Amino acid sequence: MTGVDCELATRSGRGVRAVGTVLARASITGGRVLQGAAFTHAAGGSGEHRQPWSHYLSRPGSVETIGKADWADAAAGFLAPAAAPRGIDLGSVCDQLLDTVQRSGRFDRRPPFRAARTTLRWVLEPAAAGGGERVEFTVGDGTDRLVRLTLRSPDRAAVAGWCEDVALHDWPLTTVTEMISRGRLGEGPHSQVIDRIRPAVDHLLHLWMPGVRADHSLMPLWTDLDKKVRFQQHWQNSIDRIRDQLALHTLTLLASTAGDREDAAGHRSTLA
Known part of the structure; x- marks a missing residue:
């Protein structure tokens, strides 16, 4: 679980602050494919001010906005192609998790072939x-x-x-x-x-x-x-x-x- 406090990416560029946690996990398939996944559920907060961390930790895998959010705008912003990460950077959370697993001493670090990562x-x-x-x-x-x-x-x-x-x-x-x-x-x-x-x-x-x-x-x-x-x-x-x-x-x-x-x-x- 990773704590986040940043703006949501939006297509319009309108900033909406979101605070909460992101859940992430890694899995290995067939001893060959390492996969990382990070996700969170975005919802409107109950007020105009940030809550104590205990409030957000009691809702793992969720972020709450401070102020009103246009969810269609936020969804379009998250899926929009961008040269640099915007908003909650779930990709970086995944990359850190993958790097941690790959550094594990349990692997021989002799991959049978090289392949690029893909992101969904x-x-x-x-x-x-x-x-x-x-x-x-x-x-x-x-x-x-x-x-x-x-x-x-x-x-x-x-x-x-x-x-x-x-x-x-x-x-x-x-x-x-x-x-x-x-x-x-x-x-x-x-x-x-x-x-x-x-x-x-x-x-x-x-x-x-x-x-x-x-x-x-x-x-x-x-x-x-x-x-x-x-x-x-x-x-x-x-x-x-x-x-x-x-x-x-x-x-x-x-x-x-x-x-x-x-x-x-x-x-x-x-x-x-």
Whole structure:
């Protein structure tokens, strides 16, 4: 839990002070993927003055505004692309947590491959009375992903877990796609191509299990998201490309072995 006392980011630039705490956690999947998550629930405060810290500590994972806030403005500000962090910097909280875990003496610090971090920023808003539910996914600048959820009577903890699951699967998809791009499939000897994409086969392909760690009640969100973003289709296309390269490599080795046997047989026949 991290204490914060700063302004909320807003699209309009109007400053709204918020005080409270941010909850953060880290997880490791398959011994290979380290993930950090930080989140807080923003709500209006009960007065125009800051409360003692004991008040905020009794509400872990929540911040309260001092003064009236325009929540649509705050949501748009949090999701807006920005060169520098604004408002409550949840990304820095995550980065500090990840760095702490990676410095742990329990790891051998010999990663089998290098990959860039990705970031998913998300906002959950309650649906208006009689309004529908929806999920929006946008690829921002570089490795930034943005998710905006509008739900009726949402379970905030379950939604946080669902967003973590989305981020957990966006990262291997992004990483495998980058490996395929760097692998220059179809160029150079097959053995070199296989060496370039081997880390994906050895360490990432078996981790693809969308929705397994998310709350079952939110599975329709995965279905809705996949219809829009085509996560599963992009992943399957990547898998097919890798398997095609493995098949071509195998056929090349078999053809080479068969050719060597024919040459050896012909040589023995000449000697006879």
